[in-house]
Amino acid sequence: MxxxxxxxxxxxxxxxxxxxxxxxxxxxxxxxxxxxxxxxxxxxxxxxxxxxxxxxxxxxxxxxxLYFYFGEIERIIDGDTILVKLQLGFNVIARQRIRLHNVWSGELDTDEGASSFELLKKKLPSKTKIIVRSRSKDIYGRYVGDVLYLPKKAIKPEEILKDGIYLNEELSKIGGF
Structure with a gap:
């Protein structure tokens, strides 16, 4: 929520x-x-x-x-990690690297990793509005999370909560993730 x-x-x-x-x-x-x-x-x-x-x-x-946040994509880091700006409330914005929960992509210098990266860049262009649910931190200090998004331009978080696509599940069904 x-x-x-x-x-x-x-x-x-x-x-x-x-x-x-x-x-x-x-x-x-x-x-x-x-x-x-x-x-x-x-x-x-x-x-x-x-x-x-x-x-x-x-x-x-x-x-x-708890721990659901509205924000936007700043950039895609690799096939399973994104950089986001999240609204925490009280006019506080957090800039965080989010490692997608249960999504496994190859390293960027591999064909699989480069392909995953390009696919994620197409799905989530810069400024795409998203909902993130943070879970925990991984061994590299990144937060692990789940992402909801809409392929069409969304402005309000309620739109994404109602009609959003669960990115993690979508990517895990695609080979190479």
Missing amino acids: LWHYKIKESLTTNESFLLDLGFYCYYEIPQTQAGNKYKTDDILEIHKQGKSWNIKKTKIPKSSD
């Missing part, structure tokens, strides 16, 4: 809470704004209204529904 985040901890001074936006980015919620409404591990939904962000406590069925 987009725009849902978990309160990671309260600072030792008990004057604020840290909202985990993912990718080691946190938003500090002052105690004056939070009052007694929030505690560690609460899930908050954020929504932008005009220039300000509204926060409300919510529930999600399971923690795997």
Whole structure:
């Protein structure tokens, strides 16, 4: 679910809470704004209204529904890794390398790797809007994730969530991935 985040901890001074936006980015919620409404591990939904962000406590069925992000392709790195700009909320943008979960491509200097790279570049040209679900980090420090995209130009994340193609599954069905 987009725009849902978990309160990671309260600072030792008990004057604020840290909202985990993912990718080691946190938003500090002052105690004056939070009052007694929030505690560690609460899930908050954020929504932008005009220039300000509204926060409300919510529930999600399971923690795997967290860590979904709207963003765009900056460039394709190789047949199974992309560079993206992700909107974390509160006007914070994270630039991340995402290794596609369960997609295996050859190295770029091989025919298979070069072919996979070109195919991915055609599917996801620069500025293509996407939804990324981050999972974990790999041994090279890249986040591993799943990607939803639309072949047509999409502007709103809701369009991608509703009609998006699951890139990882699509690539894993193609030989060479």
